[in-house]
Amino acid sequence: MKHLCVAAIVTFTSLIPQEAFAAPTGNRLYEQCTSDQRSATYWYDDAACTAYIQGFIEGATSFQELWPAETPKAICLPATVTAGQMRDVVVKYLAEHPERRHLSAMASITSAAMRAFPC
Numbered sequence: 001m002k003h004l005c006v007a008a009i010v011t012f013t014s015l016i017p018q019e020a021f022a023a024p025t026g027n028r029l030y031e032q033c034t035s036d037q038r039s040a041t042y043w044y045d046d047a048a049c050t051a052y053i054q055g056f057i058e059g060a061t062s063f064q065e066l067w068p069a070e071t072p073k074a075i076c077l078p079a080t081v082t083a084g085q086m087r088d089v090v091v092k093y094l095a096e097h098p099e100r101r102h103l104s105a106m107a108s109i110t111s112a113a114m115r116a117f118p119c
Contacts, residue, residue: 024052026101026108030094033087053090054083056109075110076119089116 024032029052035045060077067073086109093112094101100108 024105026094026103026105029105029108030091030101033091033094050083050087052105053086053109056106056113057081057083057086060113073119075113075117077113077117081117086113089113 029049032045032052033049035042035049039045057077060075061079064073064075064077090109090112093115094108097111100111103111
């Protein structure tokens with residue numbers, strides 16, 4: 001039974017396109033965050049954009065809380081920053097810096113946050 005489960009998992013995951021496992025780029029994040037509300041994928045894109053940015057906020061906030069106080073920080077997110085506010089910051093950054101959209105979505109969000117919320 002154990003081997004059957006492993007075989008099923010391997011078979012299933014081999015059917016998933018490799019792009020699904022790749023880290024999204026700033027281009028993809030920008031597309032999702034600016035998706036047309038009339039688009040068939042709007043709700044998915046909107047949720048994916050917000051979730052990715054919310055994940056960044058949670059990670060950065062945890063990092064700030066755990067990092068030693070005397071260590072210099074590049075980003076100081078306000079405790080009250082919202083996913084919607086951060087989304088606006090990221091979309092503005094990506095719109096103003098199309099030459100950097102090929103970088104990972106995480107690098108794009110980090111760059112936007114560093115400019116908007118420096119320490």
